[in-house]
Amino acid sequence: MRVLNIISGKILFGKRVFFLSSCACAVFFGIVKIDPVVAAVQFDPLFINKTTGSEIDVSRFNGEYKILPGIYEPDIYLNQQLVGRQKITVREQEGKSIICMNSPLVEKLGLKLDSQYQQKAELLKQPANCLTLQELIPAASMRLNVSDMQLDVAIPQAFLLRSAHGYVDPSLWEKGENALFANYDTIYFQQNNSRSSTESFYGGLQGGMNINGWMFRHNGALNWDKDSSGHYSTFNNNVQRDISSLQSRFLLGDSNTSGALFDSFAFRGMQLATAEQMLPDSQRGYAPVIRGIAQSNARVTVRQNSSVVYETTVPAGEFAIDDLYPTGYGGDLQVTVTESDGRVSTFTVPYASVAELIRPGRYRYSVVMGTVRNQNIPWSPKVFQSTLQYGFNNWLTGYTGLMGTNDYYAALAGGALGTPFGAFALDITGSRFSDGIDERQGSSLRASYSKFISATDSSISIAAYRFSSSGYLDLHNSVLLADMNKRGREKIGQQPFDLPRNKFSLTLSQNLGNERGQLYASGYTQNYWGQASRDTQYQLGYNNRYQRLSYGLSVNQSKSLGRNETQYMLMLSLPFGGAMHSPNLSSYTTRDSRGISSQLGIDGILGERDQVSYNVGLVKDAENNNSGNISGSYRFRDTKLKGGYAGGRGYHSYSAGLSGSLVGTSDGMIASPYTGDTMAVVKAEGAAGASVEGYPGVILNDSGYALVPYITPYRMNQISINPQGLPLDVELQTTSQQIAPYSGAIVRLNYQTTKGRMVLIKAKLPEGKSIPFGAVVKDSNDNDVGVVAQGGLIYVRLNEKTNRLKVKWGSNDEMNCSFDVNLKSNDGNVSQRKFERLDVTCG
Structure with missing residues (x-):
């Protein structure tokens, strides 16, 4: 027996949709007989309540569902x-x-x-x-x-x-529409005190143009203040395109290197590099391959720190699990194989990770050619860099790289090991500089280590050590040295900048158990060639929670160039109530060499669509001066307004600004209060007022368009429209679609709608009997527009003021009748109109 649901006037059976009365919630539609070969369906009318009418016709629903060849x-x-x-x-x-x-x-x-x-x-x-x-x-x-x-x-x-x-199959990746877009963020600021006043304006712009898979990107900002004329700064311009067959992205123009092996730098030129975003999340980062042998069809369960992180079934024979999601810095994996007869075997796979480790069989590469940018020098040295990483197996990743300019080159080689004792990485970089005035060469050794100790719930996130010889130069220092030599510094051996010698950094965390909180520590120390001074910075802290109160204690110390600064901090956070929009109280108290300062603030969100955010704060500084501030934002349908005010002894300031995005397509311009790079344009004609699920404040405009931000590239994104707020004369044919865009794409999603006035008709035959349940209703063009429900009720959407409807039933539709529907004149307020109800005789 199958139960069919009737929701919003629709019967859903299999993949067929029939319009019926909206007054019922469920009905037993008889016993469904399905031949497993031909999938023929037979409905037994004896299971339908006949009190609604003596005639019941379900013959049109019988038989096999057929598709046109x-x-x-x-x-x-x-x-x-x-x-x-x-x-x-x-x-x-x-x-x-x-x-x-x-x-x-x-x-x-x-x-x-x-x-x-x-x-x-x-x-x-x-x-x-x-x-x-x-x-x-x-x-x-x-x-x-x-x-x-x-x-x-x-x-x-x-x-x-x-x-x-x-x-996600790359064939499903969408390049999107040809479009223009701009993300903007503006702020006007004014400050007044007893001595002076200042005014300034900042307008940040990130924009671009997409044409047939090519993506032009621009990033810049306008700065103005009342004492000087405004000027616009261009940060970068580039053109990008994905090459899915190589799982790579090609870029021409301005950008920055990743900094994975060599230090990051800004360049203008060409880059071809692995786009790891294209990989599934379960293939990104590092996780070991689990290999084993099953004696039968078996269930394989993988646990990490007593939590199940993966489970699957495998057939008899050798198996390999290569799609574990990366889990931070690791923790050994306990693998349990449960055979069909109940036998259980277990083994452990070591899992610790450092940044240089990648999965077995995977590679990561980058090639850059161009010129160096943003080094505060009047010329642009040519530069070349290439890097390659390859995962040989679970425990070994090899990597290498080359870099060079006109006067400088460096080569790097190293490897990363994943062992039961933790993950290690070791590499050496050799460099040589020669510009005809200075000549230097040296090397730099770098080692790192990571380990999660499950027995004590301790994590050594990263421990790194680096030693550089006195002749070693990185790219940044080599460019500075070449520039100084070009400007006339000819005395070889003069040291124009600091050269690092030794550097050690460490990050630790320790969970203390249930309700005991967590301890953490991090810091680094570094000295330099030719100097007695040393830079040292560290932080120690403790976090915990008591009921709803979160609190933390920390101490920070920094020593540099003879300066020694120690700061102590106490943090408290407490939500008022458990409701979704309950405000949150936070407090920060700091003690340093200047004295004790404290901050007290309340923040939260308001509104049916979380459109209002606010923050109110009081501050007492180390000199016992009191001040206050208030800030907030309101998210409109097309833009976001933000502002703030602060005042204290002898001064006050205020600010206001707008942020959001604009997208131009062949259909026109669409605005949004959100900003993003990968977006979807939703179109549902006539559906103004409907909203997009999961995106507060994204509402279809008067033309039926909305801009959906934050679409995840190369992943299936489900975009659903909430019909609440739709005009009553509009119905969505589908409310949800999936899309997998390229990074930076602006994709279009069209949602078909049906527009018409809603009419609920109670139809009877001339002799007073109800029309048979299940009879089909057709319009004057012989299109199906509905099905007769219980008691002769018919639900239809009609576009014309006058319509002639025909009802057919019987095994071969040999029985029929028809009637006219005359609707009242539209008063211009259709969106508020309810069902129009009619009683007719079908003759």
Whole structure:
């Protein structure tokens, strides 16, 4: 027996949608008889309550669901997960709709066909053949929903090749629309005190243009103050394009290197580098491959620090798990293999990570050619850099790099090890500088270590040591030295800048157990060649929570150039109440060489759509001067307004500004209070007032458009429209879609709508009987517009003032009647109109 839900006037059965009365909530629609081969459906009318009418016609719902023969290109859902889009062929054989398998579809589904199916699989290569999925895998099933253009496939896991968690087929990545966009952030600031006043304005701009997958990006800012004229600064301009086949991104223009192996620097030129964003989350970062042998169909459970982080089933034989999500700096993995007969075996896989480690078989590369930028020198040295990392196996990653300018070059080689004792990385960099005036060469040794000690719940996040010889120069110092020599410094050996000698840094954390909080420590120390001074900085802290009160204590000390500063801090945070919009009270008390200062603040959010944020604070500084401040923002549909005021003894200041984004497409300009780089333009004609789920304040404008920010590149993003707020004369045909954009793309999502006045008709035959339940309702163009519900009720949407509707029933629609619907004149307030109700006689 199957229960059918009737929601908002729709009956949903399988993939068919029928409009019925909105007055019922559920109905038993009889016993559904489904032939497992032909999927024929038979409804038994005896299970329907006949008190609503003596005539019941469900014959039109009987029989097998058929699809017109032809070629379709649906979204393919494998075991309820979207895996791609593929062309398929539907044929009719012996009165049945048959979906033909082909080689690309087999590859898309990732079928693992053993030897007994290989002969049938060869037949797929012959276009004249039409093999069904059941002929290849009898336990599988497939169904095409033409209305949603969706192919639902169910296949047992044993017949599928493994794919990484979160994998999205690159064929689904969308390059998006040709579009212009601009993110803006402006602020006007004025300060007045007893001696002077200042005024300034800042306007930041990040914008670009997308054309056929090419992306131009600009970043700049306008600065103005009342004492000098305004000027616009350009930070960078570049053009980018993804190369998905290489999992890389090509960039031409201004940018910065990643700093993964060599120190980061700004350049103008060309870069081709691995885009790790393109990998599934379960393939990014470092995690070991777990290998083992199962004696039967077995369940494999992976735990880390007593928590289950992965579980799957594997067939008998050797297995490999290579799609673990990275988990910070690690912690050994305990693997449990549970066999079909209940036998259990366990083993441990060491897991510790440093930044240089990558997964076995993976590589990461970067090539940069151009000139060095932003070094505060009047010339631009040419520069070249290339780096490569490769994961040989679970415990070894090798890496190397080359860098050079006109006067300088450096080479790096090293390796990272993952061991039961922790993760280590060791590399050496050699450099040589020669510009005809100075000549220097040297080396720099770098070592790092990371380990999570599960027995004590302790984490050594990173411990790093670096030693550089006196002749070693990094790129930054080599450029400074070359510039000084160009400007006439000819005395070799003069030291124009600090040269690091030794540097050691350490970060530790220790959990103290339930309700005892956490201790942490971090710091570094560094000395220099030719100097007796040393830079040292460290921080010690403790965090805990008592009921709803969070508190923390910390001490910070900094020693540099003979200055010694120690600061103590107490932090308290307490929410007022447990409601979603409850304000939060926070307090910071600091003691340093100047005395004791304290801050007390309250912050929170308000509004049905979280559109208001606020912060109120009081400050008492070390000189016992009191001041106060208030700030907040209001998110409108198209922009965000922010402002603030601060005042104290002898001064006051205020600020105000706007932030948001603008996107221009072929349809016009769309505004949003949010900013972003990868965005979606949602269009639903006539759906003004509806909102986008998960994005507070993103509401469709009067033209039915909205701009959705923060779309995750290369991942499936589900964008859903909440119909609450829709005009009553508009209905969404679908409320949710999925999209996987390229990074920086502006994609379009069209949501089909139906517009018409809602009419609830109670129709009777001339003799007073109700029209049979299940009879089909058609308009004057013979289009299906509804189905008769209980008691002769008909729900329809009508666009015209006058309509003629026809009702048909019987095994071959041999019974029919018709009637006219005359609607009242539209008073211009359709969005507030409720159901129009009519009583008619169908003759």
